[in-house]
Amino acid sequence: MTAAERPVKAEKIKAPLITITKRDSLPPYRRILIRAAAIVAALLLCSVITLIVTKSNPIEIYKTMFSGAFGNGIRIIRTVYEISVLLIIAVAITPAFKMKFWNTGAEGQVLIGGLTTAMVMLYLGGKVPDGLLIVVMAAAAIGAGVIWGVIPAFFKAYWKTNETLFTLMMNYVAIQLVECFLKIADKTGSNVVGPTMLKNGWFPKFFGLDYMLDVVIIAVLTVLVYIYLRYSKHGYEISVVGESENTAKYIGINVKKVIIRTMALSGALCGIAGLLIVGGASHSISAETAGGRGFTAIMVSWLAKFNPLLMVFSSLLIVFLERGAGEVATVFSLNKSFSDILTGIILFFIIGCEFFINYKLHFRRQAKEERV
């Protein structure tokens, strides 16, 4: 294209093929319809890809996914446990996120909570009664989580450091501390300190079921955080700081205090998550203890629009996809990457459909008619 051509073309400018406008809020039933349509579309696309790539029956794949998550008693318990752990971490980061404090450090906060739990179990286990041991474990985990949360909050409040990078880097510090502990505590060279060494301080079974005490504690905490965010003065302050710091200052909210207090709460909840994972379920600590949940939790929290009660469903969705995908890999002798692709497609549609809830598309033909 030469320079001389340009003005000529400019005169022939057409209305764009698609114009986007912001919607007024949609009635709830239409929102649900759009989301349902997104899931159906995602499943259809997944089916087509499955047929083309693997020649397996997509219905069988979906059945296998369901069986992988809920196929027998062992799987149901494990799935419920995984949902609850992801839920508590999502709930933990939510107060900070509502404040628009982008905490990407949940992974490290959970890990440091788990690490201190494991250290108490190893070094105090057998020396004090188990009941007292669990209390010390809880105190240590919450304390460590609070410290890991407050450090970046303090720097953000006083020196406006970037909290995303800061919390992210704190993850690596936590990972290195865990590696260091593994090195000192275990000399066989395995990458994990597990139940053979952490023999004391195990949470009791709940009605004879493993993990269930964790699930109950997490359910209670989720409800409490929901109430805290929705009905307490603190919750209101968090929303105001999130909307506009200047407004918060104007109405006399101490922004620095709110930032630090909220991150202390976030960190404490993450520390509890670490405590529940190590003391209540795995009785192990390794660099993989948090297992990326600190990052997945961000998605869980966003999908639920920062509503702790709705996070039960988003967390269920993610865990269901994950556990189902693992079973698909086993039964169909497919690489796990294939089920990850399916998971990716489904999440893409679910997140993508939010666009159609918030915006409306106008096509060119419509635009012309409007002009006429």
Place this chain on the structure above:
Amino acid sequence: MFKKTLALILASVMALCLLASCGGSTTNGKAMTEDVLPRPTLTKFTVADDFKIGVICLHDENSTYDLNFINAVNSVRDLLGLKKEQVIIKTGIPEGDECTTTAEDLVSQKCKIIFADSFGHEQYLIPVAKAHPEVEFCHATGTKAHTENLPNYHNAFASIYEGRYLAGIAAGLKLNEMIKAGKIKAEEAVIGYVGAFTYAEVVSGLTSFFLGARSVCPTATMKVRFTGSWYDQAKEQEAANALMNQDKCVLISQHADSLGAPNACEEKKVPNVSYNGSTYDAGPNTFIISSAINWAPYFHYIIKQVSEGKAIDTDWNGTIATGSVVLSGINTDVAAKGTKEALDKAIAEFKAGTLHVFDTSKFTVEGKKLDTYLADVDDLGDYVKETEAIKDGYFHESEYRSAPYFDINIDGIEYKNTAF
């Protein structure tokens, strides 16, 4: 317009280059001999229709380590004509309570045998074995079976140190050839070794490799760099480069699972002795030979024992005789002349029981011959070395339990870093 055309031309040139470079590596005719220690043909027997085996793998087939197990169990499945659903392979199971859940799940699917492939799986498997005495649990590389006293819990490994020794002979002969050709002086015969961790498994392997090399090249010495990871391509490549550049090593071997070291060797044209199977394709101009553990005989054995209602050994150690220790073919473009003959001779001696890798007359520790050494064979979490391992003039590796326990730093081998 001109820019677009130029971009198009450049893009096509790049694509052509890519194609050409891909083509180049595969058009070479392979200069590989037959496998020196081939995988044996196993016997067929009938297995009940309701038999099932569950296999728990740390990673999936993208890791050479896990792939080795997956291939082995699948080859036995095909040999015995088992149906697909009789072999349940669970990949990506971390060393944590997820392993316990997976094992429980496999029990509920009526598996008769449950096998796990990673060292760290052990402590999560044993509780399940205790809870389900009717199911056999087999664990590769584990150390606890002989002290747990559970009739249904078993460990397995292979005398891979013998395979490493043989691969070492091929390396030593190559060094001799380089000395003879005047490329290096006799005292410059320095081998570089990239290890994952400073565990007995790695130390046993690197020492046997070195002793194999020195059995034919008396002036050989070795320098070792550890990466602190079983699979880290960048670190392994970096370690290999440091060994070649800073430590003046003229031949490289490795015990880690990526292609980092073979790739670095091919780039620098330094000969490489590999592990876990042939890496000829990654280094056609530098690959000499590779040793590996073949797990198929073990899967064959445990399925046979269970089918016939017989007990499985608490500790099973595969050998050259069982076909568990295998050697790839020799790359005749790189290996010294007479390598095949020397290897065949040593293999015959191993089979006759006259050759011992850790013969105490062949190495010293801090200048002295070793007459006694207590090894930590019983892994009770106390790190107490309780078992006398030296008898009849040699260190008895993999005899008191299947997993290696030789962890001595002998003279002639220098660790450049021991942080791991």
